Amino acid sequence: MELLVLFLGIMLLLLLIIKFKLNTFVSLVLTAMVVGVGLGMPLTKIATSVQNGIGGQLGELSIVFGFGAMMGRLVADAGGAFRIAHTLIDKFGKKRLQIAIMLASFIIGIALFFEVGMVLLVPIVFAIAVEASVPILYLGIPMAAALSVTHGFLPPHPAPTAITSALGANAGHVLLYGVIIAIPSVIIAGPLFTKVARKMIPDAFARQGNLTALGPQKTFKLEETPSFGISVVTSLFPVILMAITTVYQMLFNGGSLPKNPTLLDSIIGFIGTPAIAMTISLLLAMYTMGWGRRIKTPEIMKTIEEAVKSIAMLLLVIGGGGAFKQILIDGGVGDSVTTLFAHASLSPLVLGWLIAVVLRIALGSATVASLTAAGLVLPLMQSAGVNPALMVLSIGAGSLAASHVNDAGFWMFKEYFDLSVKETLATWTVLETLISIVGLIGVLLLSLVV
Template sequence: MPFLVLILGILLLLVLIIRFHVDTFVSLIVTSILVALGLGMNPAKIADALKTGIGSSMGELIIVFGFGAMIGRLVADAGGSYRIARTLIDKFGKKRLQLAVVVASFIIGISLLFEVGLVIVTPIVFAVALEADVPFMYLGIPMAAALSAAQGFLPPQPAPTAVATALGANIGEVLLVGIVVAIPCIIVAGPIWTRVIRHFMPDVFVVKKSLPAFGEMKQFDIKDTPSFGLSLLTSLFPVVFMAVATIYSLIVNGGRTIKNPTGVDAWVSFFGNPVIAMVISMLFAMWSMGLHRGRTMKEIEGTITDAVKSIAMLLLVIAGGSAFKQVLIDGGVGKAVQQLMMHTSLSPIILAWLVAVILRVSLGSATVAGMTAAGIVFPLMTSLHADPVMIALAIGAGSLAASHVNDAGFWMFQEYFDITVKQTFAIWTSLETIISVVGLLMVLLMNTIIN
């Protein structure tokens, strides 16, 4: 019954958005309420579920998204994005731009949450595409593939770290094997899949002069722009803080999360927190791309205001998706999946992947899907003496599959890339599924080699 309600709810959501052109945020909230009723939730608790879902996602994202958009716009308006784009083009040339974007996105993705990475890297990649006169999608798909693979497989990302800890897997081993697993996923879902999509959907591979989320990219004289080093440092300033905190955690604490840090651990945790990192980075950007460039505070405020306007609707859409996710969790969809998979004779690696896939499709959140799958698979893993590292990576692969309307990443990709819902299914949902399937195959191969 829960699965039937879920399917009907998703169909209703798609009909409202695609057929009747109802605002996405409104459609998500209306669908969430109807699905909650269909799942038999107490009507008095539905509003609380909506508020919990929205509040849990917006608490951090308001600052991360808001300040990320402001930093990106400050860098763009000062000519920093143009300088970065021009330098990368001169350094790598058009033929190797995809490689440059993939490597940079993967490195950044190890330290940053997917949402943070997308906010920071997208304006730069768009500027590179615009300056090189290539379609943004040509570079954007590899960028998204690299960020997503890092999110699914590599500690210290929250989901793989939490799953590894729950299964008792060594976080260092998960990181090393995860890198080996992630690289083929990025190659297939990035450059290779870009060629396939371009063949079947040439209409999305057009050179755009602006994106709604970032506005029109201005043209600059290179001598009037900030230096490459300062522009890059400002754009990636949050990465510096989070990367240092990550390296410190891996070296000093073995990748473990300290519940009540004190002393140096407390300060490293403070500066490495995405919220604090974005606040400090925002202040630095106001100086480096504003006051240092001779701009007045009034001009800086104008840039910041424009940045906030550009992401207002995106934040609402993500809030609606989070509300939908919370209704599914509170309505018992996760428990239904657990009961369905408890009695099976599948390989523990394939089972772990399959459970994570079902939960991902049902609940939307990769982190929730991964943690729930870990709880379901742990008893079987223990009884069969399966390698916890491989199980953790299999869950990571499964948690990325088939991103759709109940996942915030789906709506971020749709808004940032300025495409339709149908095109987002064709590009983003398939990209995530490719990473998931290739990831499973790589885990099975690594399990054979190592064990």
């Protein structure tokens, strides 16, 4: 009964978003309430669940996403991202351009949300492709692969951070295992897939791209941008802080904060929590990309305000996903899934991936697919004793699969690279699915040793 209500609820969500073009946040909250009624929950309990779901989801995450967006925008507006891309390309040379683009996209992708990273990197990719006389898509595929991997696997990005919180996983472990899985995923879905795609759809590689889709472009003189070292350190600072905490705790405390921590234990544990790591990183970015370059405070604040505007709706969508997740948990859907698969030979990690894949295909949004899947597999994960960090990555991998016409990323890639829908399905959709499959294989291999 509960699973039937869940199915009908997802159908309703699809109908509201795709057919009636209703806002995703509004659709999620309405669907959560209708599903709550369908599950026979007391009406007052439905209201409480929705409130708790939104509040619980956005508690710590509002700082992580808000400060993360501000930090990324400061790096971008100061020309830090421009410097990173150009320096790597100069160092690697024309023969290894794809590796340079992947590295630049990976570093920039950690600091910026996927859509912002795409908008920022596409003009750089276009300029380099023209200069080096290579097809734009030859560099575009590795760029998109690197951005997607950071978006799906690595905190402080929305989906991995949100499900890390929902499943009670250690953010440092998610980051460490995520980087291990990310490397082969980017290589396979980037340079290796480009070779295959070039033979399958040669016409797509003849396209000149469409920069007008990006609107007015900010231009930089390389000598006026921050140095490469400062730009990289600023972009990666949240990751550096979380990595320090993870490595320290793994070496000295068996992977977690001890019951009676010393002052050093407490300080290192403190700086590695996502919210504190982002706060420290934002302060650093305000200095390195602002005050340290003699930019006045009002101008820095203007950049920060613009960044907040760009993520306001994303925050609400994540809150709405949290409301839906909470209704599924409180209404007993999670328990029904646990019962259904209690005697199945399927690994909970594979199940989490499969649920996320189905939701991703149905809903389009990787973040919503991740959060809904997390709510469904939480009881199963606890009963099976699965490593929460691996479950986060399994769901994250599933949430990237088979991006198609209901995903904003699909249309961005199509427009920027001037492709037909068929060509976008053969490039973008395939590379996203490759990342998803390689990600799952990586998680299953890691589960044998951690």
